[in-house]
């Protein structure tokens with residue numbers, strides 16, 4: 083979806099060496115690419131580009147590979163080149179070249195990788211007014227924020243928008259419920275005045291909605307009342323507007339605190355309500371052009387295609403009572419974003435997988451209407467957070483878990499783990515438990531593939547061992563303390579020399595960061611980056627076990643290994659930062 087703008091990454095440099103060799107051998111250069119060697123004991127990298135050329139060149143692949151290997155022979159970046167199997171080219175990189183790459187990466191973990199910048203909107207979070215954030219929002223916030231950082235880190239102009247659910251029937255239900263309980267509120271007076279303060283707080287508000295919804299379910303009169311209030315709000319009744327905006331502000335304030343806890347940043351705090359003024363004109367346009375058609379008193383847009391494997395129902399644009407619908411609002415939001423950002427190239431929606439049909443309908447309707455020419459619309463859906471029973475996670479009381487419950491549980495577990503630590507005062511322990519607990523939740527969420535659900539197990543995810551956020555954080559903290567100790571003893575990092583196999587493995591592994599980030603961006607898959615930082619932390623452990631650092635026999639070797647420590651830390655910290663995970667000073 084994107085093209086690299088500039089890159090001096092290890093893989094780009096080797097690919098350039100391969101391209102030169104392919105050209106020298108008179109071969110097309112498309113296949114001149116190296117990948118990680120499948121057998122690291124035989125090679126660092128391998129190029130399989132000879133195999134697909136056999137047909138067009140009328141030669142057997144081993145002959146082609148041999149010609150490429152001959153052209154590569156003696157290149158200073160390579161120690162050895164060998165043809166293996168049916169025509170694989172195994173490459174062993176020179177220590178000199180590896181040291182060179184590692185040195186460059188020490189000052190820029192991304193090794194200059196930038197993509198041709200594109201304007202992108204990421205739509206994530208999406209909480210509804212008057213409802214607390216629940217575990218479903220956790221995934222949207224965590225994945226969305228990581229994608230925001232990954233894409234921005236590659237040089238894209240990324241705009242995050244929370245797209246609040248602040249319109250529709252639930253708002254009318256609330257107005258009706260509130261008028262019954264507090265009829266004396268100044269917004270219900272004639273003439274209405276904005277309420278100076280509200281008789282309820284966010285906690286009360288979150289209870290009002292289920293109460294209102296239950297009343298409407300049981301009593302058709304209450305439902306009729308809620309519908310009338312929805313219509314009044316949507317037609318701009320001043321008193322209704324006043325109450326609505328007070329409720330919206332109250333719940334947004336609470337939600338903003340949750341965003342800060344999770345570390346999600348929003349450039350825009352827009353919502354469904356913001357695009358309502360565009361809807362009448364949009365509907366008129368769609369009707370005029372015959373794209374929206376009447377059906378049983380409603381207006382629909384046909385979005386089915388002949389090639390559909392599953393039935394694709396039409397998009398419902400307006401009900402017979404003219405009320406705004408979720409899909410109508412999303413379609414208008416595309417229009418609004420295209421108007422707001424004339425250079426818009428993509429919109430990415432990080433929303434529950436169960437809404438995939440909705441987005442497919444909206445995208446197709448936008449395409450039919452020509453509302454987003456040149457804009458790639460992508461649905462990045464995610465699976466559910468499950469409890470140990472494999473069903474969507476519930477609180478111990480059996481209710482839908484709120485985001486705060488989930489975080490508190492993880493922070494509590496981290497605090498238990500830190501309890502025996504005598505070197506921490508209460509305040510430091512509490513702060514550290516928070517950093518670790520939140521990192522643990524985020525890492526667990528990010529390390530499973532987006533569309534698959536995962537089991538939330540607070541005990542396991544705060545562990546310092548295994549595939550966890552705290553394990554990776556701990557690697558960073560440990561490296562920092564090695565570097566501190568070295569500095570205290572008067573030793574500084576110096577020129578890198580790649581000698582031992584564990585050093586080679588570490589440098590090769592760290593150098594993959596830019597490729598992994600580019601791939602995570604292309605696939606909208608932060609789990610690739612989570613896997614990478616975990617693997618690199620493991621590579622570091624092996625290096626540290628095999629290669630004494632402070633106790634290195636030779637001062638040059640010690641200085642080189644200290645530089646490798648600093649490099650690893652820089653790459654890990656950068657990778658974690660792109661995941662939205664902070665590293666504490668000590669653990």
Ligand code: ARG
Pocket residue numbers: 205207208209210245246247412431433
């Ligand atoms: N408010 C919606 C919900 O809670 C999510 C919004 C997702 N974004 C969007 N553009 N529809 O289900």
